[in-house]
Amino acid sequence: MAELITKEWLETDAIQRVFDVLEQGGDRARVVGGPVRNALLGERVDDVDIACTALPEITVQRAEAAGLKAVPTGIDHGTVTLVCEGIPFEVTTLREDVETNGRHAVVHFGRDWARDAARRDFTMNALYVDREGVLFDPLGGVEDCLNRRVRFIGDAVQRIREDNLRILRYFRFFATYGVGAADPIAIAACAAEKQGISELSAERVTKELSRLLEAPRAAEVLQLMDGNGILELALGEPTSLDRVLALMVAEAALGRQGDKDLRMVALKNERICAGLRFSGIFCKREERANAARHALARNGLDEVHLKSLMVDLSPQAVSDGILLSALEVESPEALRAPLAFAESWEVPTLPLAGRDLIQAGLAPGPRIGELLAAAKESWKASDYQKGREVLLAEVLEAEEQ
Secondary structure (H helix, E strand, C coil), rough: CCCCCCCCCHHHHHHHHHHHHHHCCCCCCEEHHHHHHHHHHHHCCCCCCEEEEEHHHHHHHHHHHHCCCCEEEEEHHCCCEEECCCCEEEEEHHHHHEECCCCCEEEEEEECHHHHHHHEHHHHCEEEEEECCCEEECCHHHHHCCCCCCCCCHHHHHHHCCCCCCHHHHHHHHHCCCCCCCCCCHHHHHHHCCCHHHHHHHHHHHHHHHHHHCCCCHHHHHHHHHCHHHHHHHHHCCCCCHHHHHHHHHHHCCCCCHHHHHHHHHHCCCCCCCCCCCHHHHHHHHHHHHHHHHHHHCCCCCHHHHHHHHHCHHHHHHHHHHHHHHCCCCCCHHHHHHHHHCCCCCCCCCCCHHHHHHHCCCCHHHHHHHHHHHHHHHHHHHHCCCCHHHHHHHHHHHHHH
């Protein structure tokens, strides 16, 4: 029987205390899904989900009696988050779906572990382990997991119809864990049911695509999705993969870790992508990165221009713009030196401010901004050597003329 490669996460006082709380009155508890899968593969375990036979209200009562915080994060569907030693554990009562409708399910609580497993998405996620590290594998998921085969449980079309998000989850899991060719049954089912993607919230689609973009096989899986008409539905409009694929090639060639947000910028490539939703922070980065890319396309990658852009935008924006330019250069090697410079040059601050001009007797107003802009250009032309006094003298002299 297979064993967990990493077990230290299961042996902590916090999780064992949670087991003590849950396993009372004949109830059983097991860690389920991702932590088990990752531990079998020797990969990092972060969040821990636990399945148990106790009803959610009983879980809350036992947790509070033991002094643990219990948060009813999804109590209607059997989920309670227990916080022990500052660590959250999502605890869900065993259940089976009575009725499903794309994203919302009517569930029935039970005590049958095999039925609980049967309602999950992929065989590698229908794995359980008890507090001692003993595996429970009702659907043969261990073999699939160890061989990195991503397969739907039972009928793939039915699994997708229960939850349309499983289409995107399949591609994300395959990009992250899969080896070899994708399961043809899964691909056919995803393609057949792809219109269900349009029923998903933009937030959920964005989250899945973002996680896929940082996966080891992101490039080929994006092409697989595109070839089956799935990516267009997810984005909300047709797209081209040229820029994001060029970015991924450049990241690999330059020995850089893949940046999921920058990859998303490249995937969007200034399209609206109505099927997605982004934070203000992402949108600001996207705007500056594309501004830098366009400026570099016009003026080149020489250090003089890089300095000017870094002062006007930011080092991050210029680094992003350089990487987004991978599509326009003959080889990623052309980006190595500019990137190194952009990430090492210490950006100076313009030594002249509006208050300096006002203190020198100039009237507040729009003219102050115009004068500062001119001073900034003069400062740049000096290779950032001119100091406050020199710049101020130039401004005052220009105003006297």
